[in-house]
Amino acid sequence: MRRTPAGRRRYCACTGSRREKRQTGGKPLHHADIQGSFSLPRRLMQTQCDSNSTYNEENLVHLVADLFMTGTETVATTLRWALLYMVAFPDIQGKVQEELDAILEGSHMINYEDRKRLPYTNAVIHEIQRFGNIVSVGVVRKCMADIRLHGFKVSKGTIILPNLSSVLYDPEQWKSPREFSPQHFLQENGTFETKEAFLPFSSGQRACLGEHLAKIELFLFFSNLLRTFSFQIPEGECYPRLDYVQAATLQPYPYRVRAVLR
Numbered sequence: 001m002r003r004t005p006a007g008r009r010r011y012c013a014c015t016g017s018r019r020e021k022r023q024t025g026g027k028p029l030h031h032a033d034i035q036g037s038f039s040l041p042r043r044l045m046q047t048q049c050d051s052n053s054t055y056n057e058e059n060l061v062h063l064v065a066d067l068f069m070t071g072t073e074t075v076a077t078t079l080r081w082a083l084l085y086m087v088a089f090p091d092i093q094g095k096v097q098e099e100l101d102a103i104l105e106g107s108h109m110i111n112y113e114d115r116k117r118l119p120y121t122n123a124v125i126h127e128i129q130r131f132g133n134i135v136s137v138g139v140v141r142k143c144m145a146d147i148r149l150h151g152f153k154v155s156k157g158t159i160i161l162p163n164l165s166s167v168l169y170d171p172e173q174w175k176s177p178r179e180f181s182p183q184h185f186l187q188e189n190g191t192f193e194t195k196e197a198f199l200p201f202s203s204g205q206r207a208c209l210g211e212h213l214a215k216i217e218l219f220l221f222f223s224n225l226l227r228t229f230s231f232q233i234p235e236g237e238c239y240p241r242l243d244y245v246q247a248a249t250l251q252p253y254p255y256r257v258r259a260v261l262r
């Protein structure tokens, strides 16, 4: 937030009552006056006077904070589950590495398109997300109107929590929902297939905005890590816990891992 030397925020006076306004000799500042004194992004300056625009400094700050929070915690937590499952199920880790070695040429820099040539690796990443189920109860939403949903009346103002675990662990959708099994995403001939019930990013109009970015990040980090290192339980350490700690997302218990250069 930009401040004047006196420490007060400076906004264009024509942006509406919610905005703090600085008076100069009794006259409110107009955005044209502010423009010269500090630099808001040009586009933001243009929308300051448009009361219908939601593109303003306050929203921008919230959006950037959202992106940092939703964009870092989620992928990092999924990768922590990924390494945990790889040390817990070394045979699956071995099969991923076999596939990476067989398909990718030595000096090839992995890119997202490569997932199409790596069905087993892709299936393992999907299973990590399904089994890890990090956003088990989705983001809190509020119903904006009286509606009927599958015969149920939902009143305006009702708080709704989408239960994503109910689909990710649905026994009617998955052969062995409580087991870590990449086969959930593989056809009999080894071809990758996703499922409608694979909804770690939720669905509908307010589904995760970062889904595509998250998928790219997960694929690139996971495949590069497994191509370079083998992950093991350090000598003398117990088999790691696979249950979760409840936080904003479902987290693995802290664990130590040994990364051996391949």
Ligand code: HEM
Residues within 6 Å of the ligand: 066, 067, 070, 071, 072, 074, 075, 078, 134, 135, 138, 139, 140, 141, 162, 200, 201, 202, 203, 204, 205, 206, 207, 208, 209, 210, 211, 213, 214
């Ligand atoms: C493994 C990674 C991720 C998972 C599992 C995940 C999951 C979710 C879920 C379940 C929601 C709630 C959707 C709903 O309420 O129906 C959500 C919302 C959101 N996610 Fe993600 N997310 C991930 C990564 C990211 C990344 C990388 C970004 C951005 C860089 C991001 C940005 C957002 C935003 C902005 C929303 C709010 C969307 C809205 O309210 O319209 N997410 N995410």
